[in-house]
Amino acid sequence: MRAAAVTTCGEPPVLVDRGDAAPGSDEVLIEVVTAPITPLDLLCASGTSYFGRPATPYVPGVQGVGRHENRLVWFPTTAGMRPGDGSMAERAVARRDELVALPEGVDPVLMAATGLSAVAAFGALHRTGGLQAGESVIVLGGGGVVGQAAIQLARAAGAGRVVAGARSGAAQERAREVGADVVVELDDDLDGMTARFRAAGPADLVVDPLYGVPAAAAAGALRPEGRLVNLGGSAGETSPLDSSTIRSRSLRILGYTNNALTADQRRAAIGEVAEAVRRGALTVAHESVPLDDVTAAWQRQAAGCAGGRIVLRP
Numbered sequence: 015m016r017a018a019a020v021t022t023c024g025e026p027p028v029l030v031d032r033g034d035a036a037p038g039s040d041e042v043l044i045e046v047v048t049a050p051i052t053p054l055d056l057l058c059a060s061g062t063s064y065f066g067r068p069a070t071p072y073v074p075g076v077q078g079v080g081r082h083e084n085r086l087v088w089f090p091t092t093a094g095m096r097p098g099d100g101s102m103a104e105r106a107v108a109r110r111d112e113l114v115a116l117p118e119g120v121d122p123v124l125m126a127a128t129g130l131s132a133v134a135a136f137g138a139l140h141r142t143g144g145l146q147a148g149e150s151v152i153v154l155g156g157g158g159v160v161g162q163a164a165i166q167l168a169r170a171a172g173a174g175r176v177v178a179g180a181r182s183g184a185a186q187e188r189a190r191e192v193g194a195d196v197v198v199e200l201d202d203d204l205d206g207m208t209a210r211f212r213a214a215g216p217a218d219l220v221v222d223p224l225y226g227v228p229a230a231a232a233a234g235a236l237r238p239e240g241r242l243v244n245l246g247g248s249a250g251e252t253s254p255l256d257s258s259t260i261r262s263r264s265l266r267i268l269g270y271t272n273n274a275l276t277a278d279q280r281r282a283a284i285g286e287v288a289e290a291v292r293r294g295a296l297t298v299a300h301e302s303v304p305l306d307d308v309t310a311a312w313q314r315q316a317a318g319c320a321g322g323r324i325v326l327r328p
Contacts, residue, residue, distance in 0.1 A: 023061030058094025157185020226250025
């Protein structure tokens with residue numbers, strides 16, 4: 015079968031021919047329909063993730079959509095985090111008890127593009143952030159997949175106002191298209207960004223997949239006892255968020271990760287995402303690319319110059 019293979023950490027995968035993996039007693043073989051290139055895939059393949067340096071060669075892809083027993087299913091893998099192969103191949107092995115049957119009519123490309131990113135957005139808003147109807151939300155990285163999902167999910171939950179922070183003009187436009195009331199330009203000027211977020215009005219909750227300077231700026235616009243939920247560090251692993259800002263308004267700084275979800279919690283969340291995708295209530299910018307073009311697609315996704323989340327089609 016054709017598969018993408020990471021042969022050297024830090025280098026993009028290449029297309030190879032290899033045999034099917036043999037499923038274990040609790041596993042099944044999936045005919046892959048779509049496999050997204052996610053930030054976690056890029057991180058794991060870099061060899062610098064907190065999971066450690068993966069043994070190579072391996073097939074990347076921490077999630078996918080495929081067919082099993084004539085059903086369309088979503089499935090996760092631990093590729094890059096533990097020994098074993100992932101979804102970027104014509105066929106993949108997955109645990110039987112982790113498959114999630116998808117509703118009729120769901121778009122497999124869009125489902126792959128949203129997937130765990132939308133689960134993270136939902137978890138940050140509700141499980142950790144405790145969003146209440148009428149509250150105001152700031153979504154950092156509003157043009158990214160997590161950010162786009164968080165904007166739409168916050169609106170669906172009855173948020174009073176959704177402010178998005180995004181850096182590029184294209185990212186700002188994506189945030190507007192999915193329903194942000196106000197879009198704030200992100201840059202490296204802490205004081206300027208803080209002023210722009212405050213001008214958009216006080217917020218109750220910040221959804222933060224960026225950290226770094228943007229997190230400190232958004233925190234400066236939180237109301238007393240406001241919450242900031244961090245679920246990523248793409249703008250920096252440290253932040254100039256000062257103690258006086260946190261203490262003076264009794265802010266709550268919280269962390270969220272999908273890795274803390276139980277299998278049942280993840281299955282339920284994927285089901286919610288799939289239903290929203292089927293209804294047309296959740297979408298993200300994405301593009302569909304043949305698996306044969308995986309090397310160039312990976313490089314574009316890593317460089318941030320793709321039109322959205324790239325989804326591979328075997």
